Structures are given as structure tokens and as C-alpha cells.
Amino acid sequence: MTAQASARSLVVFDIDGVVRDVSGSYRRAIADTVEYFTNAAYRPTPLDIDRLKSEGVWNNDWEASQELIYRYCESQGQQRDQKKLDYNTIVAFFQARYRGPDPNNFTGYICDEPLLLSSEYLQQLTQAGIAWGFFSGATRGSANYILEKRLGLQSPVLIAMEDAPGKPDPTGLFATVDKLENGQSNTAVIYVGDTVADMYTVGKARELQPHRTWVGVGVLPPHVQETAARSQAYSEMLQKAGAAVVLSNVQELNPAKIAELL
Structure with a gap:
């Protein structure tokens, strides 16, 4: 067609x-990623994610995850440059949750959307x-x-x-x-x-x-x-x-x- x-x-x-x-897939993967990279100190709620996206510039969920991690660290009095984040590591973790570990055979959250x-x-x-x-x-x-x-x-x-x-x-x-x-x-x-x-x-x-x-x-x-x-x-x-x-x-x-x- x-x-x-x-x-x-x-x-x-x-x-x-x-x-x-995507509430149980992309957004769940954002929450998982932020939780993992803040050592389980912070898991963003759906409202937290909506608030970030309402700014109109966080369409990329990998970048949104990174930004939420940074903002949490700042809320704890830590500077961004003190938090050693590797963007590619964030992407890899996110994709493993969303898509699954094998890029050619989807087994992650995407399967249940x-x-x-x-x-x-x-x-x-x-x-x-x-x-x-x-x-x-x-x-x-x-x-x-x-x-x-x-x-x-x-x-x-x-x-x-x-x-x-x-x-x-x-x-x-x-x-x-x-x-x-x-x-x-x-x-x-x-x-x-x-x-x-x-x-x-x-x-x-x-x-x-x-x-x-x-x-x-x-x-x-x-x-x-x-x-x-x-x-x-x-x-x-x-x-x-x-x-x-x-x-x-x-x-x-x-x-x-x-x-x-x-």
C-alpha cells in the first residue's frame, strides 16, 4: 500500500x-537509563519527562536521558563537568533496553508497543x-x-x-x-x-x-x-x-x- x-x-x-x-517503551527506557546512570538515586516520572520535552528541544530520547542525568546531578550540587558521562555508553544502555541487546533481532520494549x-x-x-x-x-x-x-x-x-x-x-x-x-x-x-x-x-x-x-x-x-x-x-x-x-x-x-x- x-x-x-x-x-x-x-x-x-x-x-x-x-x-x-511509547509510554511503556521509549519512556520506560529513558527512566531506566537515568536511574542506572544516577546509581538508582533518581528515576524520572512520566511528568518529569513531559516537563523536559515541553521545552521543545529534547526530541532525541538519548539526549533527553543525558540531560535528565545532568539535571539530577546539578540538583545535588554537582557541576556538569564533574559528572563523567559518555554519550555513546548512554545510547548503548538505552538501546539494549528499548531494542534489545541484538540490533538485528529486536527483543526489547519495542516488541510490546x-x-x-x-x-x-x-x-x-x-x-x-x-x-x-x-x-x-x-x-x-x-x-x-x-x-x-x-x-x-x-x-x-x-x-x-x-x-x-x-x-x-x-x-x-x-x-x-x-x-x-x-x-x-x-x-x-x-x-x-x-x-x-x-x-x-x-x-x-x-x-x-x-x-x-x-x-x-x-x-x-x-x-x-x-x-x-x-x-x-x-x-x-x-x-x-x-x-x-x-x-x-x-x-x-x-x-x-x-x-x-x-
Whole structure:
């Protein structure tokens, strides 16, 4: 299944928190990593991780883990340069938890991620003449695992961590749109994400390519929907960062909703 070439509009999806629930995988791996490198003195809560990500620059979970370790050390009166952290060691520990020890045979937390959309939903977009693809800060291996192995998509358009600078830099979003447009130009673009960085990416895309319609759609990740107060606070945060609308599940962004937004 591929997106139509003659699309009137494009939808680009983030993956983590939009296509898959990562609260028990990526976020669990962040907490494990921080706990390990602080010698079990500090395990960040989901709220701690959300607070960091609300700053809009910690889309990379390896860097987020490192930053939380540093901030804990600072809270204990230690300077950053006193804490000897090796970034590659942090990455290796994180990956062993998230992906598993063998990079060619995933056995870690990634195997248990609940899906948040179906291939039938994407087919519905295709039938409505809406092209779609993915731009994510996840590694290509991790993204392909969920898109191809779990969702059964055949070579979907994907720009992953290795292909572009991290969000909120819109380079990867532009690259995804270029692949989807297939020679057309100025197609309206909706980018669907669950973080402040995702919405900032849309804002920066609009600044650099003002001739095109850019719409940011926020999605509430499952872990914030446990209470109405968390949902409301998170929704307001995404709207403040530029989301035109915030949905509780990505599949609410159906062809009728897309027409309404554009």
C-alpha cells in the first residue's frame, strides 16, 4: 500500500505517541537509563519527562536521558563537568533496553508497543486522494519495525533520525513532503505530532515556506490521558506551541476532518 501520487493534500505523521504508544517503551527506557546512570538515586516520572520535552528541544530520547542525568546531578550540587558521562555508553544502555541487546533481532520494549492507528485508516486516506508519509526522530530500524513489520506497510515514505537534523528543524519535514509531492508543488501539508517540538517544526516550516499551507495537528499520547486534568494541560501546551487542533487519537483525523482543517 502506498500513498496516491495525485494528492490534493498531504498528511505527514510523527511515529512515537502518534502511530505507537511509547509510554511503556521509549519512556520506560529513558527512566531506566537515568536511574542506572544516577546509581538508582533518581528515576524520572512520566511528568518529569513531559516537563523536559515541553521545552521543545529534547526530541532525541538519548539526549533527553543525558540531560535528565545532568539535571539530577546539578540538583545535588554537582557541576556538569564533574559528572563523567559518555554519550555513546548512554545510547548503548538505552538501546539494549528499548531494542534489545541484538540490533538485528529486536527483543526489547519495542516488541510490546500498542499500535495507535491501523493500515485500514491509511487506506481510507489514500482512497480520499490524501497522500501520507512519516517524519520521525526514531531510528530507521525502529521506525521500519513498526511501519513494515507491525503495520504491514510496503516501503512507506519515511524520513527518520539518520536522514535529517532533529526537530524542531523542519529539514526532515520538507524532505518527506518532497517525496510525497511527486513533482507537484504547494500542496497543503498537515503534520501530526504529540510534542511541542513537533508543533514548533510546523511553525518553522511555515516561516521558511510561507507560500504553502502548513497545519499542525496535535495528538494526546496515551500516558497523558489517564486523568482529565493531564489531558487538558497537555492539550493546552500543544495549542500554545501552535497546534490548530488537538485530538485524542490520530484516527480522528479522517478525510472530513482534514477538509475542515484546510
